[in-house]
Amino acid sequence: MKPLIIALALMLALPAPAYAGPRQPRDLRELAHQHGIRIGTAVDIAALRDEADYRKVLNHQFNHVTAENAMKWESVEPERGAYTWADADALVHNAHRNRQRVRGHTLVWHNQLPAWLTEGVADGSITPAELKRILRDHITTQVRRYKGKIRAWDVVNEVVEEDGSLRQNIWLTNLGPGYIADAFRWAHRADPHAKLFINDYNIEWNTPKIETTLSLVKDLQARGVPIHGVGFQGHLGIQYDYPGDWANVMRRFADLGLEIAVTELDVRMVLPVTPEKLATQADYYRRALTDCLSVEACKEFTVWGFTDRHSWVPGWFDGEGAACLLDENLAPKPAYRALLGVRAR
Numbered sequence: 001m002k003p004l005i006i007a008l009a010l011m012l013a014l015p016a017p018a019y020a021g022p023r024q025p026r027d028l029r030e031l032a033h034q035h036g037i038r039i040g041t042a043v044d045i046a047a048l049r050d051e052a053d054y055r056k057v058l059n060h061q062f063n064h065v066t067a068e069n070a071m072k073w074e075s076v077e078p079e080r081g082a083y084t085w086a087d088a089d090a091l092v093h094n095a096h097r098n099r100q101r102v103r104g105h106t107l108v109w110h111n112q113l114p115a116w117l118t119e120g121v122a123d124g125s126i127t128p129a130e131l132k133r134i135l136r137d138h139i140t141t142q143v144r145r146y147k148g149k150i151r152a153w154d155v156v157n158e159v160v161e162e163d164g165s166l167r168q169n170i171w172l173t174n175l176g177p178g179y180i181a182d183a184f185r186w187a188h189r190a191d192p193h194a195k196l197f198i199n200d201y202n203i204e205w206n207t208p209k210i211e212t213t214l215s216l217v218k219d220l221q222a223r224g225v226p227i228h229g230v231g232f233q234g235h236l237g238i239q240y241d242y243p244g245d246w247a248n249v250m251r252r253f254a255d256l257g258l259e260i261a262v263t264e265l266d267v268r269m270v271l272p273v274t275p276e277k278l279a280t281q282a283d284y285y286r287r288a289l290t291d292c293l294s295v296e297a298c299k300e301f302t303v304w305g306f307t308d309r310h311s312w313v314p315g316w317f318d319g320e321g322a323a324c325l326l327d328e329n330l331a332p333k334p335a336y337r338a339l340l341g342v343r344a345r
């Protein structure tokens, strides 16, 4: 027999190895790929610029990014009419070079507004009619600038209160509830291909907030307003129970035809760090990813920073911290390994 035929005969005679399923992914990018989702992080622009080790991990591990602050109104228009795009541009540019899609965060919010805007409204020099024009121009200018470069926008952020009422912010007070539909319509006009999201915290578990957000979405849809997704921020803490109904809540929004995203996941703890707390944290991260994967419409799983070196938690929650997947030296924590262990859906 010719050597080729012998080789073929040998191959056929050998038993096929048992199918072991996909091997454990080496990193988050590979994990994302295996699950057919995007895994993202918020990006600290100063760290992206100044810290080579931060940049390396960011670009290696993640295939989706959100600007932690660089696209907020006070960052892009600190003085009226004087736009400062350098940071936001840098993020979008870096993402493009590293095959990362981008979430735009955020167009309409009550925080991190420039002083000229809040003070102008407070002293009456900006009338409601003018405020509406200002909002329309802001949305149009920003969405147009990144047209085709931003996969999804957080159009409205945190517009529902804990008790289920609409948040009393400068938009509701001056423009009435119609500002929400207007914001989606203006954003859609500026980039018809971008996915437009409503984003909020505590909708993982807070019933009044969940019900109002669901009705809000249904109402917008009934009026033909372009809304495509809901973002669950997912700011969790291990001193509270894991939101055990989260997957069901995701499903209720998915049933309305919305895309689901986890947009700002972190799991904080009361310091000091202990091995037990890290184990609980790992379990919360694992469950969050498992919940997302259990819902077909959940396509993005984004953490609010990936290293304890750059996390908003210590600055905002007294005595708490260590909320991220990697420690301050960028060493993987149990939570990072727990995510890699989540099996395909």
Ligand code: XIL
Binding pocket: 068, 069, 157, 233, 264, 312
């Ligand atoms: C936070 C940033 O992480 C901080 O750096 C900043 O000082 C305040 O805002 N919900 C949101 C995010 O939608 O924009 C917030 O980000 C965290 C809570």
